[in-house]
Amino acid sequence: MSAFHREKVLSVHHWTDTLFSFRATRNSAFRFHNGQFAMIGLEVDGRPLLRAYSMASANHEDELEFFSIKVADGPLTSRLQKIRQGDTILVGRKATGTLIADNLIPGRRLLLLSTGTGLAPFASLIKDPEVYDKFDSIVLVHGCRQVSELAYGEELVAKLREDELFGPLLTEKLVYYPTVTREPFRNRGRITDLITSEQLFDDIGQPALDIESDRIMMCGSPGMLEELRQMFEARGFAEGSGNEPGHFVIEKAFVER
Structure with a gap:
């Protein structure tokens, strides 16, 4: 051991x-x-x-x-x-993974797209002052089936907004966007559909997806990740890695068992 x-x-x-x-x-x-x-x-x-x-x-x-x-x-x-x-x-003893800001080409807006417990790495990242230094705006999207499944993320963001250090950073730069698919809620729909239809950007009052300014991190169900990857690649976005930074990165390690 x-x-x-x-x-x-x-x-x-x-x-x-x-x-x-x-x-x-x-x-x-x-x-x-x-x-x-x-x-x-x-x-x-x-x-x-x-x-x-x-x-x-x-x-x-x-x-x-x-x-x-x-x-x-x-x-x-x-x-x-x-x-x-x-x-x-x-x-x-060893940590690894692709969801690191250095694996992205410099940009102005960072989209953190997650479903379910795929929120976990972003819970870490939104507590990183360096991420706020690198981007003008950070959009944290958390998709779940039911409203009750949003509780962890909602409490996380609420506590950070009250934090002496992170409160001002969140007020200035972080947009938190929870969405569900199977119950009535203020935000409804799958992440892919919300981006494609531009509903996400309309709801948060920001410009639609732009390859020049947007950088993306994704973590969640394999189906969601593959769907988003195909959508971004069709728009010219390139996947990044530790060897070559890109427009988006995907975390493929996801606990389902």
Whole structure:
């Protein structure tokens, strides 16, 4: 188990019957860029059972936070959802991932597009002062099926707006846009449709998609990611990586089990 840090669970919050978040201690040697993920999990029968989880906490925080789905028969999440304060989790020593601002060509507006627990890396990124320095405007879009599933993101943004450091930054630069597909809500629709129809931009009072100024990060369901990738590439946007920055980046590590 030398490849992992053993961390103690500090708190667990069950948001719905399918979503929960938890905070744990953080080894001082564990370093990461905001937006990255690590392999985390539990020791089961003497062996590590792991999945990739994005850090929802920022790299300047003393604790680690993760946002997870619950899957009744999922090998890991069926067990992870039962953790309590004082339990031990495993956290891989190395963080990685593509959702880093340096993987994008410089631009003026950053679109953070997420569904479900794909919000997690953006919870980290919107607590990064450097991201606010790089962009004039940051639009955080969170798509869910039901209104109750938005609770984690809504509380996150509300707390940041009250924060002494981040409050002014959010007021000046962050637009939070939650949307649902299966219930009445002020914003309705799938992210792809909201961008294609320009409804998203009309709702927030900003210009439509522009390859010259817009940079995009995406994390969520595989279907959503592929649909958005095709849409952006059809408009001339290029995918970025650590080797060559582009107009958009995608996080493919997404916990569904």
